[in-house]
Amino acid sequence: MTSSKWDLLDQAYAALRSVVDGMPADALDRPTPCDQWNVGQVLQHAAGDQLAYAGRLTGGAGPAEDPFAPTGALAGTPAELLEPALEAAAEAFAGVEPGAEGVAVPLPPFAVTAETAVGAAALDAAVHAWDIAVAAGLPSPLTPGLAAALRPAAEELAEPLRGFAYAPALAPAPDRDADPAASLLAFLGRRPDWTPPSG
Numbered sequence: 001m002t003s004s005k006w007d008l009l010d011q012a013y014a015a016l017r018s019v020v021d022g023m024p025a026d027a028l029d030r031p032t033p034c035d036q037w038n039v040g041q042v043l044q045h046a047a048g049d050q051l052a053y054a055g056r057l058t059g060g061a062g063p064a065e066d067p068f069a070p071t072g073a074l075a076g077t078p079a080e081l082l083e084p085a086l087e088a089a090a091e092a093f094a095g096v097e098p099g100a101e102g103v104a105v106p107l108p109p110f111a112v113t114a115e116t117a118v119g120a121a122a123l124d125a126a127v128h129a130w131d132i133a134v135a136a137g138l139p140s141p142l143t144p145g146l147a148a149a150l151r152p153a154a155e156e157l158a159e160p161l162r163g164f165a166y167a168p169a170l171a172p173a174p175d176r177d178a179d180p181a182a183s184l185l186a187f188l189g190r191r192p193d194w195t196p197p198s199g
Contacts, residue, residue, distance in 0.1 A: 005094045008149055012122035013086050015141035016046060016129040020078045027136040028072065033194045039135050040072035046128035047085035052106035053121045054085075057092035062106070086125075093118060108160060119153025126150055127188060130181075134194055140181065147181040154187055162189075 020043065028040035037045070048067030055062025063085075065071075074081055096103055100114040107120065130142045158166045167189025174182035174192060182192035 006096075006118045006122075008122045009090065009093055009118050009125075011146050011149070012124075012126040012129070013090065015143075015146065016082065016125045016132075017079075017086070019129045019133045019136070019138055019141055020082050022138050023078060023132065023136050027132075028074065028078070030135045031196055032131045032135040033190050034131055037070065038072050039132055040074055040078075041070035042128055042131050042135075043078055043081060044070035044072065044074070046125060046132075047082050049106075049124045049128075050085040050089040050121065053117070054088035054092040056104040056106045056110075057089075057096065057117075060088075089121060093121065107157075107165060116153060116156055119150065120157055123150045123153045123157070127185070127190070130185065130190075135196055137196075142181040142184070144180045147184040151176075151180065151184055151187075154184060158188060 023039070028038065028043075030039050031037075032039055032042050034042050034045075044065070045067045048063035048065060048070070051063040052067060054060060096114045096117065098114055102111045103114050103117040104110065105112055105117050105120055112120070126142055126146055130140055132138075133140055158169070162168060169189060170186040170191065173186040176183040179192075185192045
């Protein structure tokens with residue numbers, strides 16, 4: 001398992017790995033908070049996003065499939081899909097120095113500070129870990145500490161990307177100090193109290 005050398009990214013990747021490792025065998029077809037996507041599709045999207053970061057950082061090819069059009073059909077196990085993507089992204093981010101400017105990312109504005117790039121990739125991984133966890137009936141991996149650490153990236157990135165990567169913020173939002181995770185999810189347009197539909 002490659003370390004990214006960025007603690008925030010390592011925490012987010014650990015959250016996503018823990019959820020994938022704990023998923024029930026029948027979870028892939030379950031609905032998620034991502035409208036119209038099941039767990040398999042969210043997992044493919046999350047892996048594809050991390051490959052997109054790796055590709056932009058290294059000049060490599062990125063994901064073979066469009067992360068925004070996932071099929072949900074996995075060729076192997078969930079871990080076999082996820083792990084190479086996280087390894088590639090961690091290795092790519094290991095070459096990014098703190099304080100660097102103009103770091104290439106796969107989302108507008110396409111070049112940001114090192115800290116914003118790391119925050120964006122970590123935010124993506126952690127929120128999709130939450131999506132999969134609540135769909136699969138697992139405890140949320142989005143701890144208050146991780147959510148608070150991700151909030152600056154969310155505030156920098158969400159508004160320019162509303163309607164593309166993020167939905168409109170929900171109101172009224174949960175109190176940020178009392179429940180950092182719920183507040184972050186609501187800020188990103190996700191219902192913190194989402195539960196799978198019955199039946």
